[in-house]
Amino acid sequence: MDWQAFALTLKLASATTAILLALAVPVAGWLVLSRSKLRPIVEAITGLPLILPPTVLGFYLLVLLGPRTGLGRLVTSLLGHPLAFSFAGLVVGSVIYSLPFAVQPLVAGFSAVEVDLVDAARLLGASPSRIVGTLLIPLASRSLLTAAILSFLHTMGEFGVVLMLGGDIPGATRTLSIVLYNQVENFDYPAANRTALVLLLLCLAALALVYARPRLLEGRRG
Numbered sequence: 001m002d003w004q005a006f007a008l009t010l011k012l013a014s015a016t017t018a019i020l021l022a023l024a025v026p027v028a029g030w031l032v033l034s035r036s037k038l039r040p041i042v043e044a045i046t047g048l049p050l051i052l053p054p055t056v057l058g059f060y061l062l063v064l065l066g067p068r069t070g071l072g073r074l075v076t077s078l079l080g081h082p083l084a085f086s087f088a089g090l091v092v093g094s095v096i097y098s099l100p101f102a103v104q105p106l107v108a109g110f111s112a113v114e115v116d117l118v119d120a121a122r123l124l125g126a127s128p129s130r131i132v133g134t135l136l137i138p139l140a141s142r143s144l145l146t147a148a149i150l151s152f153l154h155t156m157g158e159f160g161v162v163l164m165l166g167g168d169i170p171g172a173t174r175t176l177s178i179v180l181y182n183q184v185e186n187f188d189y190p191a192a193n194r195t196a197l198v199l200l201l202l203c204l205a206a207l208a209l210v211y212a213r214p215r216l217l218e219g220r221r222g
Contacts, residue, residue: 001194002179009175012087013155016094020102020151021144023095028106029132033118046103054097058164061093065165085167090175093165094155101150109143110136142210149206157199 027046031039049057065083066072076082083089113136121131137144159177166173168182176195183192 001191001198002174002176004171005174005176005179006198008087008171008173009156009177012090012094012175013152015091016098016155017102017148017152019091019095020098021148024099024102024106024147024151025132025137025144026129028103028110029128029136031103031107032110032136033128033131047100049097050100054158054160055164057097058093058161061089061096061161061165065089065092084165085169085173087166087172090162090166090173093161094158097158097161098151098154101154102147105143105147105150106140109140109146112143113139146210149210153203153206156202 027042031043031046062084063069064071065075067076067082072082072084079088083092110132117135117139118131121135126134157177158175159181162173162175162177163181166175168174168178176199180192180195180199183189183195
C-alpha cells in the first residue's frame with residue numbers, strides 16, 4: 001500500500017470538496033431561484049463534465065494552463081511555477097471535473113423545498129443569498145451532505161484528469177488511482193487488490209453514511 005499516495009489523495013479530495021461546496025451552493029441557488037435566459041447554458045456548462053471524457057478535459061486543461069497560453073504564463077508568473085504537473089493543478093482539474101457531483105444534488109435538494117416558502121421569503125424582501133442561507137440550506141441539509149460525499153469520492157477515484165494534468169510524480173501528483181494503474185501494469189495483482197480494496201471500502205462506507213442518515217434522524221425524533 002502506497003501510504004504517501006493515500007495521504008495525497010485524501011488531501012486532494014478534501015481540498016476539492018471544500019472548494020466545490022463554496023462554489024456549488026451559490027451556483028445551485030442561482031439555478032433554482034433565477035429566471036434568467038442564461039440558466040440552460042449554465043446548467044449545460046456545470047453538467048458537461050458528466051459526459052465529457054476525462055482525458056479530453058485533462059488535455060484542454062493541460063494546454064490552457066501550460067506556457068503556450070496567456071493564462072498559463074500569467075499563472076506561472078504569479079506562482080513561480082506552472083499549474084500543470086503540480087498539486088495545485090490537480091485541485092483545479094478536480095474542481096472542474098467533479099463540479100456536477102456537487103451542483104446537481106444541491107439543485108435537486110433546493111428544488112424540493114416548497115415553493116410557497118420561497119415565495120413568502122421573497123415577499124418579505126429576502127435577498128437570494130439570504131433565501132439560500134437561511135431557507136434552502138437548512139431544509140436541504142441532506143443534499144449538502146450528499147454533494148460533499150459524492151464530490152469527495154469522485155475525486156478519490158479520478159484517473160484520466162489526474163494522469164493528463166498531473167502525471168505520475170511521487171509525493172506531488174501520484175494518487176491512488178495512478179498507483180493502482182501502475183500496479184496492474186506491472187502485474188502486481190496482490191498490491192493492486194489491496195489498493196482497490198481500500199478505495200472500495202471508503203466508497204462503501206461513505207455511501208452507507210448518506211443512506212443511513214435519514215433513518216438516524218428519524219430514530220432521534222422518535
